[in-house]
Amino acid sequence: xxxxxxxxxxxxxxxxxxxxxxxxxxxxxxxxxxxxxxxxxxxxxxxxxxxxxxxxxxxxxxxxxxx
Numbered sequence: 001x002x003x004x005x006x007x008x009x010x011x012x013x014x015x016x017x018x019x020x021x022x023x024x025x026x027x028x029x030x031x032x033x034x035x036x037x038x039x040x041x042x043x044x045x046x047x048x049x050x051x052x053x054x055x056x057x058x059x060x061x062x063x064x065x066x067x
Contacts, residue, residue, distance in 0.1 A: 043050065
């Protein structure tokens with residue numbers, strides 16, 4: 001019965017009358033690029049912690065250690 005209702009509702013879908021102006025596309029592009037930039041900044045800020053978490057931390061050279 002659920003399948004029959006779902007098929008019936010899908011057949012009754014009409015076209016949407018919608019308009020996306022160029023400003024909407026520009027805003028969407030800014031959101032995507034801003035998100036990419038934010039991810040890049042977050043990775044840069046936490047780079048050493050990320051490397052340590054994945055086991056790729058740089059081992060200190062014995063010459064650089066001072067006791």
